[in-house]
Each structure stands twice: as C-alpha cells, then as structure tokens.
Amino acid sequence: MSSTSTHAEVTAADTAGRWPVLLLLASGLGWLVISGIFALIASIQLHSPTFMSACEWFTHGRVSALAETTFVYGWSANAGLGIALWVLGRLGGSTLRAQNWAVIGTLFWNLGITIGLGGIATGDATSFALLELPRYVQPLLVVAYIAIGISGILAWSGRRTEGTYASQWYAVAALFLFPWLLIAAQTMLLWSPVRGVLQPIIDGWYVQSVVSLWLAPLALAGAYYAVPKITGRALPSYEFAPLAFWTLLFVGMMTGGRHLIGGPVPAWIPTLANAACWMVLFHFTVVALNLRGALTGGGTSLTFISFGLLAYLAGAVLDAVTSFRGVALVTQFTYFTTAQQQLALYGAISMLLFGSIYFALPRLIGRPWISGSFVRSHRVLSMVGIFLLVGSLAVAGLIQGTELINAKSTFGEMAERTRPWLLAVSVAQVLLLIGNILVLVNFLRSVCGLWCSGVVSEVGSFRQPTTMEVHAS
Amino acid sequence: MMKNGFFFFIGLLAAFVLGWSSIPLLAHKQLGALTPFYDDGESSSFPTRPPGVAARGQLVYADLGCAACHTQQVRRPDFGSDKARGWGDRQSVARDYIFQVRPQLGESRIGPDLANWGGRKPPVDAAGIAQFLHSGVVSGSKAVSHPPFPFLFDDRPVVGEVAADALVGLVEKSSRRQIVPTERARTLIAYLQSLNNAYEYPEARHVAPAAAKEGAHK
Amino acid sequence: MSTPLHQDPRLDQAASTDESLLAAHDKLLGKQPDEKGRYKLPPLHLLFFFSGLIFFAGTYLNRYSGMFDARVYNENTLPPSGETVVAKLDPLVLGKKQYEAICITCHQANGLGLPGAFPPLAASEWVTGSDDRLIRLVVYGMTGPMTVKGVLYNAAPMPTIGKVANSQYNLSDDKVAAVLTYIRHEWGNTGAPITTDQVAAVRSKEGDRKPYVEAELLKLN
Numbered sequence: 001m002s003s004t005s006t007h008a009e010v011t012a013a014d015t016a017g018r019w020p021v022l023l024l025l026a027s028g029l030g031w032l033v034i035s036g037i038f039a040l041i042a043s044i045q046l047h048s049p050t051f052m053s054a055c056e057w058f059t060h061g062r063v064s065a066l067a068e069t070t071f072v073y074g075w076s077a078n079a080g081l082g083i084a085l086w087v088l089g090r091l092g093g094s095t096l097r098a099q100n101w102a103v104i105g106t107l108f109w110n111l112g113i114t115i116g117l118g119g120i121a122t123g124d125a126t127s128f129a130l131l132e133l134p135r136y137v138q139p140l141l142v143v144a145y146i147a148i149g150i151s152g153i154l155a156w157s158g159r160r161t162e163g164t165y166a167s168q169w170y171a172v173a174a175l176f177l178f179p180w181l182l183i184a185a186q187t188m189l190l191w192s193p194v195r196g197v198l199q200p201i202i203d204g205w206y207v208q209s210v211v212s213l214w215l216a217p218l219a220l221a222g223a224y225y226a227v228p229k230i231t232g233r234a235l236p237s238y239e240f241a242p243l244a245f246w247t248l249l250f251v252g253m254m255t256g257g258r259h260l261i262g263g264p265v266p267a268w269i270p271t272l273a274n275a276a277c278w279m280v281l282f283h284f285t286v287v288a289l290n291l292r293g294a295l296t297g298g299g300t301s302l303t304f305i306s307f308g309l310l311a312y313l314a315g316a317v318l319d320a321v322t323s324f325r326g327v328a329l330v331t332q333f334t335y336f337t338t339a340q341q342q343l344a345l346y347g348a349i350s351m352l353l354f355g356s357i358y359f360a361l362p363r364l365i366g367r368p369w370i371s372g373s374f375v376r377s378h379r380v381l382s383m384v385g386i387f388l389l390v391g392s393l394a395v396a397g398l399i400q401g402t403e404l405i406n407a408k409s410t411f412g413e414m415a416e417r418t419r420p421w422l423l424a425v426s427v428a429q430v431l432l433l434i435g436n437i438l439v440l441v442n443f444l445r446s447v448c449g450l451w452c453s454g455v456v457s458e459v460g461s462f463r464q465p466t467t468m469e470v471h472a473s
Numbered sequence: 474m475m476k477n478g479f480f481f482f483i484g485l486l487a488a489f490v491l492g493w494s495s496i497p498l499l500a501h502k503q504l505g506a507l508t509p510f511y512d513d514g515e516s517s518s519f520p521t522r523p524p525g526v527a528a529r530g531q532l533v534y535a536d537l538g539c540a541a542c543h544t545q546q547v548r549r550p551d552f553g554s555d556k557a558r559g560w561g562d563r564q565s566v567a568r569d570y571i572f573q574v575r576p577q578l579g580e581s582r583i584g585p586d587l588a589n590w591g592g593r594k595p596p597v598d599a600a601g602i603a604q605f606l607h608s609g610v611v612s613g614s615k616a617v618s619h620p621p622f623p624f625l626f627d628d629r630p631v632v633g634e635v636a637a638d639a640l641v642g643l644v645e646k647s648s649r650r651q652i653v654p655t656e657r658a659r660t661l662i663a664y665l666q667s668l669n670n671a672y673e674y675p676e677a678r679h680v681a682p683a684a685a686k687e688g689a690h691k
Numbered sequence: 692m693s694t695p696l697h698q699d700p701r702l703d704q705a706a707s708t709d710e711s712l713l714a715a716h717d718k719l720l721g722k723q724p725d726e727k728g729r730y731k732l733p734p735l736h737l738l739f740f741f742s743g744l745i746f747f748a749g750t751y752l753n754r755y756s757g758m759f760d761a762r763v764y765n766e767n768t769l770p771p772s773g774e775t776v777v778a779k780l781d782p783l784v785l786g787k788k789q790y791e792a793i794c795i796t797c798h799q800a801n802g803l804g805l806p807g808a809f810p811p812l813a814a815s816e817w818v819t820g821s822d823d824r825l826i827r828l829v830v831y832g833m834t835g836p837m838t839v840k841g842v843l844y845n846a847a848p849m850p851t852i853g854k855v856a857n858s859q860y861n862l863s864d865d866k867v868a869a870v871l872t873y874i875r876h877e878w879g880n881t882g883a884p885i886t887t888d889q890v891a892a893v894r895s896k897e898g899d900r901k902p903y904v905e906a907e908l909l910k911l912n
Contacts, residue, residue, distance in 0.1 A: 053620030061538010127535035163717030180489050196570035200578045202497045232706025238719045253492025259580050262548040264565035267766040268756040275748035282741050301703040333582035359703050368702035375700040407557030468707035468715040503761035676762040
C-alpha cells in the first residue's frame with residue numbers, strides 16, 4: 001500500500017473541500033445523539049405517563065416534537081446534505097465551490113434549530129407535524145438552507161463530464177425541491193394560514209414530501225454512489241433508473257394524505273394518496289434491482305446500505321398495504337403508524353446515510369476510522385435496536401388497534417396490554433442511543449487525527465481503484 | 474433529459490407544481506371558501522363560532538402537544554368503534570373546523586377522541602376538569618390515567634377569601650394555601666368544554682348508501 | 692469482479708474510479724433495451740409491472756374517489772344528485788321551537804294563557820276547530836275582543852305572525868304550519884295536522900290584509 005494509491009483514491013478535491021462536509025456530518029451526528037435522548041424520554045412516557053410530565057418543557061407532546069424535529073432537521077438534514085455535497089463534488093470532478101457559504105449556512109441552520117428547539121420546549125411550537133419549529137426561526141432556515149445548497153448546485157452545474165449519474169439526480173432534486181416545499185408549507189400554514197382541515201391536509205402533504213422527496217433522495221444519492229464504487233460493478237437494470245427517479249418525483253408528493261383515511265376530508269384525498277402509494281412501488285422496485293449488489297457485498301458500508309435498502313422496500317410495501325381502508329381501520333391512530341415512520345426515517349434513511357458516512361469519512365480525512373470495534377458495535381446496536389424498535393411498535397400498534405375497534409375495551413386495558421411492548425421500545429431507544437454515541441465519538445476522534453497524528457495508528461491503506469467494466473450487468 | 478441541465482430543472486419544477494396542485498391547491502379550491510351551513514329550521518348557522526376564551530384555549534392545547542395522544546376527528550359509524558364509544562354520532566366533516574384557528578385533528582389515539590368531548594354525557598364541570606388536569610386521576614379511581622400537569626396551576630397563599638375555582642381537598646385548610654388554575658388552565662378548560670359538533674350537516678348525513686336512501690324517503 | 696473485499700470494518704475499499712463509474716453508467720443509459728437479447732427480459736417484466744400498477748391505481752382512483760366531489764366523505768358513495776336535500780325536521784320539534792320562541796310569552800308553557808289577559812290554547816275551540824279560522828288568526832293576527840271557552844278577552848291583540856305585510860315575525864309557511872300542528876297536539880288537544888300547503892293556500896287567497904276581527908273569522912267555518 002503505497003502513498004501514491006492513497007492519492008489516487010483520496011483526491012485533492014476531497015481534501016480541499018472537506019470542511020463543509022465534515023462540519024455537516026459532525027453536526028448531524030451530534031443532533032442524532034440529542035434526538036436519541038428526547039426519543040428515549042418520549043418512549044418512557046408512553047409506559048410511565050407521569051415521567052417528567054410535571055415539567056412543562058417535557059410534556060409528551062413537546063418531547064415527541066423535539067425528538068422528531070431534531071431527528072429530521074438536525075440529523076437527517078445535516079448528514080444528508082453533507083453526503084450530497086460530497087457526492088456532487090466527487091462526481092462533478094472538481095473542488096467544492098462556495099465552501100464559505102456552505103459553512104456559514106450550516107452554522108446558521110444549526111443555530112436556527114437550536115433556537116427553535118428552545119421555542120418548542122417553551123411552548124412556541126406551531127403544532128404542525130414536521131413543521132413544529134416556531135415561526136420566528138422559519139425564515140432563517142430557508143436562508144441558511146439555500147446558502148448550503150448553492151455549493152451543491154454549483155458542483156452540479158460546473159461538472160466536468162457531460163454524462164450524469166443517478167446519485168447526482170437524486171442529490172440535485174433533493175437540494176432543489178426542499179426550499180420550494182418549505183416555502184409552500186410555510187406560506188400556507190404559517191404566514192397566511194389556510195382554513196380548517198386544509199391545515200392538516202397541507203401538513204400531511206408536506207410531511208410526506210419531506211420524507212419522499214428530500215430525505216430519501218439524499219440518502220439514495222449516497223447509496224447509489226457507494227454501491228457501484230465498492231462492488232466495482234455497474235448497476236443492473238440501470239436503464240430504468242431515470243424512470244424510477246421521475247416516478248418518485250411526480251408521484252411521491254401525492255402519497256401524503258393516507259393518514260386522513262376516514263377523516264374529515266373529502267374521500268378523494270386519501271384515495272388519491274393510496275393510489276399514488278401503489279404507483280410509487282415502481283420506484284422502489286427499480287431501486288431494489290439497481291442496488292441489489294449491496295446485499296451480496298461485505299464490509300461496513302454495504303452492510304448498512306443493505307439494511308437500509310431492505311427497510312426502504314419493507315416500508316414501501318407496508319405503506320401500500322396499510323393504505324387499504326380495511327387495514328387502515330386497525331392500524332390508523334396507533335403505534336403501528338409510528339412503527340412505519342421509524343422504519344422509514346431510522347431503518348431506511350438513517351441506515352443508508354450511515355453506510356455513506358462510513359464510506360465517505362476515510363476519504364475525507366485520508367485515513368481509516370480510528371476504532372474498528374466502535375464501528376462493529378455501532379453496526380450491531382443499530383440493527384438490533386431498529387429491529388426491536390420497529391417490531392415492538394408494530395406489535396403494540398396491532399394490539400392497540402384491535403383494542404380500539406372493540407368499543408368495550410377501555411384505554412386502561414389498552415395501556416396494560418401494550419405496556420410490555422412499549423418497555424421493549426424504550427430498551428431499543430437505549431441501544432440506539434448507545435450506538436449513536438459510539439459513532440459520534442468514533443467520528444470526532446477520527447477527525448481529530450487530522451491534527452494530532454499521534455492518535456492515528458495506521459495511515460494510508462487505500463487500494464488503487466480500477467476501471468469499471470461496462471458490460472458487467 | 475438527464476444530460477441537459479435546463480430540461481432537468483424544468484422537470485423538477487414540473488414535478489413540484491404537479492405535486493403541489495394535486496392535493497394542496499385542489500383541496501384549497503374545494504374547501505377554502507367553505508361557509509357555515511344555515512339551517513332555516515333552527516334559524517341559525519352551524520358551526521357556531523367558539524367563544525374567544527375557547528379559541529385561546531386551543532392554542533394552549535396545541536402548544537402542550539395534546540394532539541400527540543388525542544385525536545379530534547370522528548370516523549363514520551360503520552368505520553371503527555367511534556360511535557359505539559360515544560365519541561360522536563356522525564362522521565366529522567370539513568365544515569366542523571372552519572372557525573378553528575389551529576384544528577387539532579391528531580394522528581394518534583393513546584387517549585380518547587375529544588372532538589365532541591364538551592358535549593359528552595354526563596358532562597364534566599370545570600372544577601372536575603381542573604382536578605383531572607392537576608392530578609391525572611379520574612375522580613373515583615386510583616390509577617393515574619393521564620400525565621398530571623401541575624404547571625397549569627398556581628400554589629399560592631390565600632389572601633382574603635379562597636378563590637372560587639381553587640381545587641378542593643388538596644391542601645390542609647390550616648396551611649392558608651390554595652391551588653388555583655392559571656389563566657392558561659382556564660382557557661384550556663373552556664376550550665375542552667366548547668368541543669361539541671352535534672349538528673348534522675347534509676354532507677355528514679350522506680355517509681352511507683343506506684342512510685342516504687332513508688333520508689330521501691322522508 | 693473477483694477482487695475480494697477488504698474486511699477491515701474501519702475502511703471500505705473502492706473498486707472503481709469515479710470517471711469509470713460515470714462513463715460505464717452513461718453508456719448503459721444510452722443503450723436501447725432491445726439492442727441485445729439478454730437485456731430484453733427484465734425490462735419486459737418491469738414494463739408489465741409498471742403498467743399493472745398504473746392500471747390498478749387508475750381503477751382504484753376511479754372506484755373510490757367519489758368523483759372528486761367535496762361533499763363525499765364515504766369513498767363507497769357517489770356525490771348526492773341534484774340539490775342538497777335537507778331532511779325535514781319533525782313538525783312537532785320545529786313547532787315547539789317556534790312556540791317557545793314566540794307564543795310562550797302570552798299563552799304560557801302550559802298553554803293556559805293568563806286568565807283575564809291572554810286566552811288559553813289548551814282545549815280551546817279556536818285551536819281544535821276550523822283549520823281556515825286558525826290559520827288566518829295566526830298568519831294575519833286579530834284585533835278587538837274575542838271570546839274563548841265562553842270568556843271574553845280584550846287585553847291585547849293577536850300579533851301578525853305569517854310572512855305578510857306589516858308582520859311582526861315573518862314566519863315562513865312551514866313554520867306556521869309546524870307551530871299550529873304543535874298546539875293541536877299539546878295539552879290534550881287533538882286535531883289534524885296543518886300542512887304547509889294549507890297555510891300557503893290561505894296566504895295566496897287573502898294576499899296582504901290587515902288583521903282580522905272576531906266577526907270576520909266566525910263567518911268562516
């Protein structure tokens with residue numbers, strides 16, 4: 001392993017453009033740990049309702065909002081943007097431009113979230129799902145986001161090659177669409193609020209769009225990049241990737257509204273969402289075909305990506321199945337919908353992002369992660385934690401659903417019967433929290449190696465990558 | 474399309490416009506100008522505007538995040554046990570919410586639905602609700618069934634008379650202290666008491682084919 | 692690729708360069724699916740699957756969208772045809788409401804009126820007697836003295852209730868009919884219900900006129 005091979009894989013563009021990306025990833029992992037603490041408190045309150053409820057800052061509603069906001073805008077957004085910038089920079093073939101903008105944007109984005117979290121805790125939350133951050137930080141978020149996004153858009157428009165790759169489509173789509181979604185939702189919900197049930201309708205549309213058209217594409221951008229890079233094989237069925245991409249873009253937004261089944265909205269809204277939910281399965285099928293190489297590969301990144309991919313597919317199938325009104329009758333308003341949400345956000349998006357981060361960091365700092373045992377522990381804890389979290393929530397949800405259908409059953413009985421599973425959810429949150437602390441520590445120590453080389457035991461073990469076979473599918 | 478940056482952006486924009494107009498704009502066109510329903514027989518229109526104190530209470534309900542555990546939407550009688558549980562005789566419709574500043578539909582039923590909670594039988598009076606919010610215990614039962622919210626109450630010394638809405642039986646009379654609902658608690662209680670959508674709109678009646686036929690015969 | 696993957700968990704080796712990754716996939720996109728025999732099968736499956744999804748989603752949308760009507764909340768129903776049918780309230784309920792809003796001030800909740808001032812409705816021959824007389828009396832009102840159950844009343848005129856000129860209440864025909872039906876059912880009274888059509892017929896026959904006096908009404912039967 002000579003130092004020249006290190007230079008071939010870790011390019012000058014990586015080194016020169018690493019600060020914005022490292023800052024985004026570090027803030028993302030930091031928020032992930034904080035979000036885990038909120039999520040743990042919220043999960044304990046589900047089986048022990050008096051836990052911290054005497055403190056106004058931590059009523060169950062507020063802690064849930066804090067956990068969700070931190071997870072989406074803190075962890076997923078920062079990490080996803082970091083990966084997107086890195087992938088766009090690499091595939092663009094040049095050093096990231098407008099780096100100062102990205103760094104300042106990241107700082108203000110995180111400042112906005114910090115202020116916003118304080119606002120939620122003290123009672124300024126807007127009460128809209130995924131748009132809980134108080135009105136006064138919302139404009140700041142838009143501006144900060146655009147400052148970060150510029151860097152990625154410049155890397156795309158200034159790319160060296162004529163051809164483009166799936167990672168770039170997904171990353172650019174996510175970067176470009178989110179401000180539109182955010183501004184549309186802010187306008188219709190916060191600045192000039194629409195009336196009555198239009199508010200939950202539009203909020204449902206926004207929540208679904210954020211997951212389907214912002215977070216999922218950011219995560220997919222990393223996965224589409226890492227999988228062929230590691231396996232060295234061109235993606236199978238890649239000719240269908242553009243169709244899958246546009247299917248997600250055009251149909252994905254319409255799938256928001258499933259949660260309004262039986263609700264006070266005209267029947268066509270959930271019906272349209274359900275139909276879209278089935279249409280979008282095409283996107284998932286093609287993604288599965290494209291990335292199936294990850295399932296056979298070993299190594300840290302591919303393990304995380306395989307898990308994320310399977311969760312992404314399982315989530316889609318569950319969404320489609322529960323969109324039937326007969327099934328929704330039981331699962332609606334229960335922990336089962338929470339399980340689906342956790343499967344999408346944690347099982348799919350976060351695991352795909354972890355996979356990309358494990359692949360990216362050594363190339364950003366020019367040396368491997370500092371601790372292999374931390375990596376292994378994080379891998380095991382995440383997988384066990386997510387299985388336990390989603391599985392227990394799903395079982396608790398089914399119990400809750402059958403109890404709700406039975407008009408004779410009281411809420412006390414329901415709490416009693418779901419309690420063991422809710423305890424398991426808390427255990428899962430503890431496991432995930434430990435795992436996330438490990439990855440944060442490992443990340444920070446690895447990055448510290450850039451200054452204190454004494455910490456690093458082994459430098460430069462990158463192998464020289466070869467040319468990809470074209471007819472490999 | 475994938476190679477041409479311009480067309481790629483046009484495609485992204487088109488996707489956004491289509492997605493945005495499919496649900497938000499179309500729904501807004503249909504429901505944005507919904508008016509109250511005037512019933513000639515009753516000589517008044519429905520829904521009625523909630524009193525100002527209840528509208529303020531809804532904001533307290535929202536900022537405490539009550540919607541994390543309680544829904545405020547009744548499903549139609551043949552869809553779930555909502556009617557059998559006494560949450561409402563008819564399905565909630567869009568018109569129920571037109572005067573609400575922040576409709577709290579909710580997505581989770583860890584506790585009961587509250588859409589018609591103020592109109593339930595037997596009704597709970599303001600003092601009973603206050604007691605419940607403070608202790609989390611339904612009167613007559615021992616188990617905690619709701620997180621207690623003591624922060625909605627003031628524990629303060631009695632100056633002159635004991636306040637009319639002070640909670641009873643919580644402090645020793647000799648301690649000269651009293652536990653009184655704060656302004657926020659009072660508005661929240663007024664809001665909970667105002668939750669009642671009993672009126673049957675024509676569109677709420679038109680929920681099941683059988684029910685529609687019955688209406689036509691009359 | 693036969694290269695074994697590096698199993699160090701701290702570092703995933705890259706097997707291909709960025710340039711070759713871009714070039715390889717760009718080439719794949721440029722290729723038509725049917726250019727080579729071996730590409731034909733999976734795409735056919737996919738296209739079949741995609742069309743199936745479109746067909747299913749379209750059928751579902753057509754079946755359960757309630758024709759995209761804002762009034763349809765149950766996905767199994769179609770929009771109500773024609774005008775919105777407002778279910779008629781029970782005339783006794785509607786009548787009671789009117790009675791409690793207007794008549795109760797003088798005739799009292801028990802229908803006995805106030806002796807010496809306002810005549811009773813319970814067991815009154817005016818209420819249970821001629822339909823024509825009763826409708827005219829209520830729609831147009833009445834001035835001057837009046838004998839009910841053998842007792843003379845002259846304290847106050849009967850106000851004009853119906854939707855006619857100088858009416859104090861402007862009650863629609865169906866409400867007048869309902870309140871008349873109501874007073875014929877209450878307090879032990881018996882009598883046929885008064886229909887909206889009867890009230891309307893009287894109103895169109897008499898037009899706008901001043902309140903009646905007792906003699907005019909007694910001429911009718």
